[in-house]
Amino acid sequence: MSSTILEMKAITKEFPGVKALDNVNLEVEKGEIHALVGENGAGKSTLMKVLSGVHPVGTYQGEIRFEDATCQFQSINESEAEGIVIIHQELALIPEMTIAENIFLGNEQKKAQFIDWKVTYKKAENLLKQVGMKIDPNDLIKHIGVGQQQLVEIAKALSKKVKLLILDEPTAALNETESRNLLSLLKTLKSEGITSIIITHKLKEVLSISDKVTILRDGKTIETLMNNDDLTENRIIQGMVGRDLTDLFPERNCKIGDITFEVEDWTIGHPQIANRKVVNEVNLNVKEGEIVGIAGLMGAGRTELMMSIFGRTYGKYIKGSIKIKGKERKISTVSEAIKHGIAYVSEDRKEYGLILNDSIKQNISLSNLKNIKNKITINNSEETKVANKYREKLNIKAPSIEQEVINLSGGNQQKVVLGKWIYTNPDILILDEPTRGIDVGAKNEIYKIMNELAEEGKSIIVVSSELPELIGLCDRIYTLSEGRITGEFPVQDVEQEKLMSYMTVEGSK
CATH class of the missing domain: 3.40.50.300 (P-loop containing nucleotide triphosphate hydrolases)
Structure with missing residues (x-):
């Protein structure tokens, strides 16, 4: 690679009761695909939110340099103006609007004080071709699948003259074919000089697409590895969890x-x-x-x-x-x-499994309130006892059972959902x-x-x-x-x- 496009030095970020990032360092070369891996709660998404201005300067310690200039982003608009675009795991598209309208939302193609719809749809058509989509820009977002929506997000990023594209779990909701097409597109964008950072738990994807892999654990940088013939899934796992997971699937004794x-x-x-x-x-x-x-x-x-x-x-x-x-x-x-x-743990834990703004305690007791009621009220001490029991049993990592579920990692959110349903016995x-x-x-x-x-x-x-x-x-x-x-x-x-x-x-x- 010719030169470094991004340096993040000694980044530290704290939330109430949690140090999410602790002196993290990340260096990315221009034109590479750089994978960022780690367990849930390791700090991957938080680090990218710091980079993109979601967490503005002043809310973290450390230095960010992009294209040899020090960056102090106050908002996501400022990072996008420099060519840094992040695509979050939860897509930010408006279902009732057209593909073209979504692509240029906040970046409207104007003629005088009015939107130039002819230019909008022409440019949208060209961007869709660039990401490999043969689809009418007039189609509504709600009428296309999740895989196509992910490509629309990338087209939207390209419309902002992206230099560094950040993708947070881009294939989590995609099937095998859609995932393969998306990864192929990232390689095409690489050939066009666009740098990418990809956060993913799918280690086969990491090995198939990345040039380098940076591992975070417990909010700290563990190591950066070159992706060569010697790099294996087990080697990455060892860095992520601090030990070998030789038996990913435990032995059955049922x-x-x-x-x-x-x-x-x-x-x-x-x-x-x-x-x-x-x-x-x-x-x-x-x-x-x-x-x-x-x-x-x-x-x-x-x-x-x-x-x-x-x-x-x-x-x-x-x-x-x-x-x-x-x-x-x-x-x-x-x-x-x-x-x-019968108990059912939904595939969409955020939509159907949890009340995100409630605590661990309230979510776990929710499916079996009759078990902890005291006449017409909830027995708070019993609810606390139950929540602590399942927090310990399921190894839910959080400062306390009063922690809001929205602030937990995906893995810990899933454990809360399991705890909620196991509590119904x-x-x-x-x-x-x-x-x-x-x-x-x-x-x-x-x-x-x-x-x-x-x-x-x-x-x-x-x-x-x-x-x-x-x-x-x-x-x-x-x-x-x-x-x-x-x-x-x-x-x-x-x-x-x-x-x-x-x-x-x-x-x-």
Whole structure:
């Protein structure tokens, strides 16, 4: 690389009760793709928010130099004016506006005092071509998928004459094809001289795309590694967690018993489109102490199936039955699902799993308030006792149980959701993408929790987009395609290629 484009020296950032960054150093060369990795809470996103002006000068200590000039950004607008653009994990697009309007939002193409729509749409069309999208700039954001929305965000960055592009977990919500296309685009942008910093927990992506890897741990810089033939996932993991994770998937010691949960001929219609079946005649079962996986591509109906089982929270019920320990149960509401021992950890913890501005304590007790009520009020001392119990049991890292959940890392937020549902003492636990967006260390902890629950005799259903995760965790795996079960396999008899072949067959077969 020809020269250094970015230097961050001795960056220290504190929040109340937490030192998020402690004397962090980062150096990035012009035209490279630089990966920033670490466990949840290591300080990656905070460091990038410092760089981009989200955390303005004066709220941190240390020095930032960009293109050999000292930077003291007061806002994100100031960093963007210098060519530093950050794309956050939660995309900042307005669903009801067009693609073109979103691309130039805050950067409107004006003619005198009015927006020049002809220029706006022409430039948007050119930017979309640059990121490989063949789509009408007049389309509304709400009518395109998450993968395409991610590309729109990059087009928006390019419209601001980006020199340094920061991407925070850009492929977290994308399928394999979309992820591959996005990473390919970053390589194309690199060839055009654009520097990128990518934050990701997907270490295969790190090895496939980055030139260098900087590892953060507990708010400190651990090391920067060159990505060469000697660099492996295990070497990166060792730096991230301070130890080798030789057994990412803990050994199973569960005694599998009788069938506890059965779904028969389960058929659910689309909530808006008449005569369209989203879940079609699904049959599955789970035994006591068993972990069963659901493998399917995005759009196969995985989440729709789980939500419809959990108190019919999705779609229109057409037919089918649920049996628990051999007895048919009518479960048409969430409260009935909880009453019959079913718990559901949603794939979107921020939207459906947590009240972000409430404390750890309030979130954990939320699903079982009747257990801690004192007549018509909440028994605060009992609520505190319960929250401390699950904080310790699940190793939730936070200054106290009064900490607002919004300030926790993704892995710790996920543990709070698990704690909330474990507190209901369920017999059947449905986990929808339980490790999405969390680091390898937190994944390992959650896998251990799942194993412990299975050892206690719980029946667990896991939905995951990561086939190695399903193979490493489960006793049996069902494949789902177009709303239908297309296969059922004992885990010892299955490989990724076999699962994928059954995940891609037509659901009607």
